[in-house]
Amino acid sequence: MHIRAAGTRLRPHLDPTPLVRSIPLTQEIGRPAYLKLESFQPVGAFKVRPALNSILCRLGECRARGVIANSSGNFAQAVAYAAALNRVDALIVMMRSASRFKRDRTVEFGGRVALCEDSFEARFEMTERLRRDTGRLLLHPYDSIETIAGDGTLGAELAGQIEGDFDVFVPVSGGGLIAGTALAAKAARPGCRIYGAQAERNPATKLSLEAGQPVLGKPAKSLADALTVLKPGARTFPIIQRHVEDVLLVSERSLAAEVRWLATHQKLIAEPGGAASVAAARLAPPEYGRPIVCVISGGNVAPELLRRLLRESPAA
């Protein structure tokens, strides 16, 4: 219901992203394989869905008070973009260690960035302090109803683009995208199966599923800078528990290999976190004939990193 309303809200502003059949991936994994190109969103990542929905849901208040958010980079760009589109003032808190590329693009899209020390605690504290001091409205990157509904528009869109049941692989950080996608996909097509992809180095949701409750992971550096949240959300986790079949962990090596693979065989630029779905799909058991969809959740990789990833010899 929330997701359908979000779809109506976003339609005038966002084109559906292409779902393309990948012949090379189909050949390699032996199942019909599709890529859902969220890297084609205006900010190069799916995050524009939740950011725009969050702002449009409370537009008057956002305009009057301004908004504040925190992010490792893709939600930052999305909030900046969605805010500028709606004449809303946006302030985004990012860690000093966040991708410079993503920070610069956030500013290009019209956002103001406040930098904090390199920890989630510091980011949370600065965001809270600035929110109180300025009276801005906080936009949550993954755990609000508006965010999850905005994320869910991806699942609804997907169900309109492909027939029959399918398995969908979704990169996971705080869990908003996979929670929304799972709700929407299973509402439209109950036989669908939903799989998450996390970096081995940041397996918070996988560990939480095993523990039966949200557990706090340890901060670790990964190529997948978009998938670093240390604990699934209080709202997203129960949805994931109920609707997601499994979360698969992928190595740094495979993240790099998939960025290269997508560049060479699909002519697509994905960021490592965005390519995690492809790495995960290769780990899934073969199942004759059942289509898989890999959500390429973002493409915001700095040119220098991309150049390095293109150079490295393919993983064995």
Add this chain to the structure above:
Amino acid sequence: MHIRAAGTRLRPHLDPTPLVRSIPLTQEIGRPAYLKLESFQPVGAFKVRPALNSILCRLGECRARGVIANSSGNFAQAVAYAAALNRVDALIVMMRSASRFKRDRTVEFGGRVALCEDSFEARFEMTERLRRDTGRLLLHPYDSIETIAGDGTLGAELAGQIEGDFDVFVPVSGGGLIAGTALAAKAARPGCRIYGAQAERNPATKLSLEAGQPVLGKPAKSLADALTVLKPGARTFPIIQRHVEDVLLVSERSLAAEVRWLATHQKLIAEPGGAASVAAARLAPPEYGRPIVCVISGGNVAPELLRRLLRESPAA
């Protein structure tokens, strides 16, 4: 008529390629801008359309005799792919100086490659000799009816993806793609306008239009290794004369800049020849509200070249 039949012939084998709205290009040139992603074809270039149509038109003969073709690389891959798909034996003549990347992919797709010296005469002679000696059927890269009809399916597809009149920018080498696209687009939508894009260094079709007849250009090295044909075809040229508004010449610097731009802002990998359409579109006079379509004709750029192009500082 040929084009419609080609569309029916190709449909079971090729998905329509996405037409995506480019928000950054729209903002930069001030007209609604779309990209037609032929880089997403199974061989990474539009050439699979004419190759597949040429083979399917005479499948029995192709199977009995085998086929032969010559190419700078994209038609080579396409013939190899289309032949393997239809259990046809394919031999492709390429110059020693052709892109190693494209040559290797041709072999990967199942083609056999014969190398010749670095001139169009040598390539033509070797192709003719091998054709006579082996009895293979020659597939023309741009100047047969089957090729032009296959190319034309792009224009027909486009007319089904966008409403109203539009201007389309098409990279030009031998002229097959622009001739076919012009025929199909203007048949469906007579108000459409068709523009070609050639490298300044290889302006054969532009010079021929000025001369009123096909003239032979001088061989020159360009980043756009896919756009090197020295003279428009006997069949393609009259179609271009009649249906193409103009051919625009683009610099080496702008080809490099557009490859970088597409990577950064669209998360797309285009080869320099495939990005020529975007460079040309920026040269077109602004015209309020009339949409433009840039055909990204191919994405087969070697990783080393891509790395170099991503490194260079943006053109001023």
